Amino acid sequence: MVEAGRRFSARAGALRSSKVRELLKWIGRDVISLGGGVPDPASFPMEEIKRIILDVLEERGAAALQYAPTEGLDELRGEIARFMSRRGVRAREENVLVTSGSQEALELIARVFIDPGDPVLSDNPTYLGAIQAFAVYGPRMVGVPMDEAGLRVDAMEAALKRLGGEGSRAKLAYLIPTCQNPTGRTMSVERRRAVLELAEEHDFLVVEDDPYSYFYLDGVEPPSLKSMDGSGRVIYVSTVSKILAPGLRLGWVVADEEIVEKLAIAKQGVTLQSPTLSMYVLLEALKRGLVDRQLPKLKEIYRVRRDAMLEALETYMPEGVRWTRPSGGMFVWLEAPERVDMDALLPLALTKYKVAYVPGSAFHVDGGGQNTARLSFSYPPLDAMREGVARLAKLIAEHAAARAAPAGG
Amino acid sequence: MVEAGRRFSARAGALRSSKVRELLKWIGRDVISLGGGVPDPASFPMEEIKRIILDVLEERGAAALQYAPTEGLDELRGEIARFMSRRGVRAREENVLVTSGSQEALELIARVFIDPGDPVLSDNPTYLGAIQAFAVYGPRMVGVPMDEAGLRVDAMEAALKRLGGEGSRAKLAYLIPTCQNPTGRTMSVERRRAVLELAEEHDFLVVEDDPYSYFYLDGVEPPSLKSMDGSGRVIYVSTVSKILAPGLRLGWVVADEEIVEKLAIAKQGVTLQSPTLSMYVLLEALKRGLVDRQLPKLKEIYRVRRDAMLEALETYMPEGVRWTRPSGGMFVWLEAPERVDMDALLPLALTKYKVAYVPGSAFHVDGGGQNTARLSFSYPPLDAMREGVARLAKLIAEHAAARAAPAGG
16 A cells, blocks of 8 residues: 655644644543543524524525625625724725635635744734644744733733844734633733834734634623734634534634735635625624623623633642633643653553543644643533543542652652 | 735745735626636535534534534544445545535645645646645745646657656645646546556656536536546545535545645634534535535536537637547636737726636646636626627637737828
């Protein structure tokens, strides 16, 4: 038989499977998953979506199953522009590109902007899917540390100065300012302003990934970077996956028209277009106010879930373990004592303790984070989630103790 | 304002928009489009698809709108494997990858196999979308000429020898053996066998793109290369777009498990997964025999269309114009007299003659073909199609005459 492996491209050799995707395979067995950011299916408005699909097939007929423009249906682009305008972002139809999930948006942005070696700044830790999408194009990832108020602007400035000292400059910064994945942290308004000032001063683009601000839990969500963008340097990315349903596979980009046009040309070679039926469903969901009506419901669902997880962590976690108090999103970021290796413990967690999490190292752009993990509160039933946290606490406690007191016999 | 353009990557600078996609914009105005390969909407089984969607939402509930595995739903992969087995291809669930249209399949194959400079053989002319998908990864495209029996094996052998003489070797061959896009030609069984022998001898992989064999019009379709593949060197690609509905955005790959696994890892960074609702629709369409029942209907629809176009060409085209007699698919390949530049004439065709086609040069991997064009018989109403051919004939006749007898005053 042919050995295909020796024919793989150099870039294919570097492709690593996402630990999150691998973990999805464990859902539904006797393992409790605190892994993937899978939405609570109770949040899907099934009856209304069913009604919409029927109406779409009735009213649009064959068009709902036919080819559609690469950029997305014109009507949908306009509706997304209005949706964004209500959130303070000036956008017209021409500023919107509909994508096959936000993953494709990140792929297209990387394809269109990143040359090998280009410095790309990001929160550190940051979203695994972005690291994957970018890695193919060979950027030099420059991680910027965070604190409770999000990305540390002083550290970003220092990184920019270091780059400048090398005669280099940042091509773009990839940021998740609100309810960040994986930490759940939200960047303060002051820091947002400061980041945009740095972008002006050092002349880089900002990719704002914003899946979670729509159901921000701590009052009024802070303004998006895109809404504060005076010069067209912010490329805004979001997704339908968390506010309606991930199975539709739709996301969108809002950016200057020149950028949208180039991304659309790139999309021709990747997926040609996003799924037509899904686009019509989203169009109607926006027009009928279904998405707007979803948001308060999502807040309620995820507030209960977040609070339950924080309470369980408080109850079960041993001394020396720290975690974030997310302002929304789907994740809590956990730091075990330094000596606990969450990477090495994962197989044991899955097979003996029957709990899944994502090791934090996967989210680091520059190594490190072996004692960290991302815990999702979005999916398991509340009782199972509490039990999952208890199992994880036991794992960490036993391992921290074992490492603290080496076995003497 | 920021000028994004000067920040585009080197590869983005080389991205060109597909002429076919640009032409789609003209459909529905007073221009008759013989451009894109858009299926006749009358071929969509609307009522049965509506029934299936309702059942899926009823029976699968939230799962139909939830995340799904990157490789595709397990059940669907199994069903596609059975569908392929009925066509002589030995395949199991693990050999199938579900993609977001066959465009994504081509993108993933290019990503996983093509290093810059790798020689890639193909039919010449060949499918535009493949040229686009591959170009990003910098292959050296080596076009192999065709005749009425498809790819010329002698020319392929000569190309392989030339490569060998340079100390180089082909990484893969991209072929559309049945009802080729853009020529409509079908490769004979003898040539298929000979190509696979060359692949063994020169040790390259074969990507078989097969959207059209399912409704081959001239009797029994020839066996796919994949069904003749003894050593696992054929990577088979097909799509739902032509046999059910393009708006579902689904395609699939059948290949050795090792290849499918690597393509799936690559897919994580591109679209994460294909649309879940679409996958359930396809699963049911296969299980209920809807796809099998579609095929004879498609044959009837496209036979009438092909014959109508061939008749119109016979009726209207001036002396010196030649065209293929396709055994299926959606396209006729037209060669105008050498002096007629179909690239240069396109704006005039659209604005004055009100007819759209795709200039043949777009399908050539090595330049040339300025006097050729691809005509689609798949979409316009028959009367409009005839009228479109008449308009095109007039354009060519007038231009050929004008060039033959330069204006004297």
